[in-house]
Amino acid sequence: MTDTTLLQSARELDAGDAIAGYRGQFDLPPGVIYLDGNSLGALPLRTAAHLGEVVRKQWGEGLIRSWNTADWVNLPQRVGGKIAPLIGAQPHEVIACDSTSVNLFKLIAAALQMRPGRKVVLSEPGNFPTDLYMIAGLEAQGLAERRLAERARLVDALDDDVALLMLTHVHYKTGEMFDMAALTKAAHEAGALVLWDLSHSTGAVPVQLNAAGADFAVGCGYKYLNGGPGAPAFAYAAERHHDTMGQPLTGWFGHAAPFAFEDDYRPAPGMERMLAGTPPVLGLSALEQGVELVAEIGMDRLVEKSRGLSEFLRRAIAHFAPDLPCISPADPAQRGSQLSFRHENAYALSQALIARGIIGDFRDPDILRLGLAPAYIRYEDCYRAAEALGEILQTGEWERDEFMQRAAVT
């Protein structure tokens, strides 16, 4: 059921795409349309080459010496410094380490320490689970109290008990984006600090942490930064907090003098005090390549392409599958680089698409999520995905038994 006008339009958009050439820098499998870069970013060719070098040369030949000669010891700071300009931060305000979950724990704890007498961490129900669970961890320690309020009521819920407002900037399910500056201002007016989870933002949408007056942020390395499966995450703290902030995971790499082997902990200056254990060199090395590639393409161009792609996909799905409700905001400036659709059998739909080589994903219980990594997705990919989705819905192709069986991870 080809629509030649729409297909032609996709091809013209691709032909006029200023960053189309960067697709060739990714190792994308033939025959696959990959709309899941918001879950796991694709492999940059340079990363495969660089990791070979890190393994054979730096580890194999350099051995322990590479902590100095390959500057492994500064990887967290170096990679953090390269992420910083992508999110409107200064290089020394960002450090790459641990997982998003662990970094959330550190920064929530840091915020609680900075607001003695206040214990409430405010977030929204349906926030990404690990964000809510990390509050629960501190709650079980008796140090925090979790409060959830629907997004329309968040500002009302900001009272004198709130130490920290903690939100995910772009919602993982719906793609809705918060107004970072406005909510940060509201929290500050209530005497609270703010922590932004940028997992679905970094590398895809405009983020200006310092301009928004943000206090803290975390983000994921394996989505739009293409850092590889389970890549290290990052943590940000505004410079004004560097001297006063503390965090409980006081490991040796966060010590002022790790190799003095002192018995007593003294925090390193600045973001280094956010480090805990020995940095994961393989993961950080892969992440560094992904970050450099994103920086090379440039956030302005990525944002423009992201909006173009999601707008085109929205129109194409409205055309081929007019009955499928899109739950992402209609205004591209108010959503992340994804579109989400509601369907009772969203799981089976996602499986039927995968069987056709179109990889999106499913989010419990009824959401089909299509991610648009602007660095390597083409307008024609969006056309093909929309067309396939239309066919799958019209023919009932998704109703096959094999598509209804749920796998462990989706």
Place this chain on the structure above:
Amino acid sequence: MTDTTLLQSARELDAGDAIAGYRGQFDLPPGVIYLDGNSLGALPLRTAAHLGEVVRKQWGEGLIRSWNTADWVNLPQRVGGKIAPLIGAQPHEVIACDSTSVNLFKLIAAALQMRPGRKVVLSEPGNFPTDLYMIAGLEAQGLAERRLAERARLVDALDDDVALLMLTHVHYKTGEMFDMAALTKAAHEAGALVLWDLSHSTGAVPVQLNAAGADFAVGCGYKYLNGGPGAPAFAYAAERHHDTMGQPLTGWFGHAAPFAFEDDYRPAPGMERMLAGTPPVLGLSALEQGVELVAEIGMDRLVEKSRGLSEFLRRAIAHFAPDLPCISPADPAQRGSQLSFRHENAYALSQALIARGIIGDFRDPDILRLGLAPAYIRYEDCYRAAEALGEILQTGEWERDEFMQRAAVT
């Protein structure tokens, strides 16, 4: 100043070494004698090959699907299960994740929760810094109280306030080994739990956690397990604690149903509740190869070789450098797979050795540490190191300016 008798003896020992052939399974640089496998293990050839496969096939081609098809989702459990027999544990009692530091935090917190009314975590001064610092982190949260006692006084310090005795089984500086069973028993008699740090033990000395009645343990992936720089670490908890233990880093991978995306945390059964964020796939994949290689060689043979090597090296250094005091225990059954020597200019000594291609390391302030990874070190390597050390000391070669300059990490 070759000693032909001693050299001959080394060569005979190498010729009779049942596991000599495994050296060929490591990518060791030519011209280097690597006595620092206790700091960063060497690169197994299989790891380089496997990582290429993980990157190109699993990540590049498989993309998000590899969480199921390559079973990434079970990497922490699978790698932990392979480490378990090396430390006298059952497969479901060990999980590979995060860093040693972060795992220490989880397990100290778990122990404190299990001993309400007791806040003291007992350790020894001079324990590896990160172990002491992680107690400090919980102390700053108001949840723990650190108590340090010299090793001879540890048992006396076990009173009714002690929730946890936390020790490093093999001391990183001296190589001294604790009697795990005896100290575990003493702690239990005082109503305390025990956490063993096996960073300098795993893969090198006999460890029988369950036979010793241990409660918790952590260990490092990048030393004798050859998991690569900054490899993920592991955590152990005795099965009897699995239902009752909790930990504060309650991330989504430790949830009973991570992909149900519930707002409330429910711990996964068993060791899975020790997980926090998304598992680091590259690091775990490398670690798995290193662990498999150690398991293939076998702990019995590794322990026998380790003792043989350190005994030979001790004799050879006593011969070539009779005035250099060895601070490691004389009985090979009471020390780890290393020998440490005290010298006012230990740093310069270690640098002079490195200039000759013999890589050991220096530990502040005055310790020269020579590690003997039994999987790939030869008796002749020990001979060469001892001979070189003797020459460096006799000629004063270490006094050169270039050897006195301290680098960032050593």
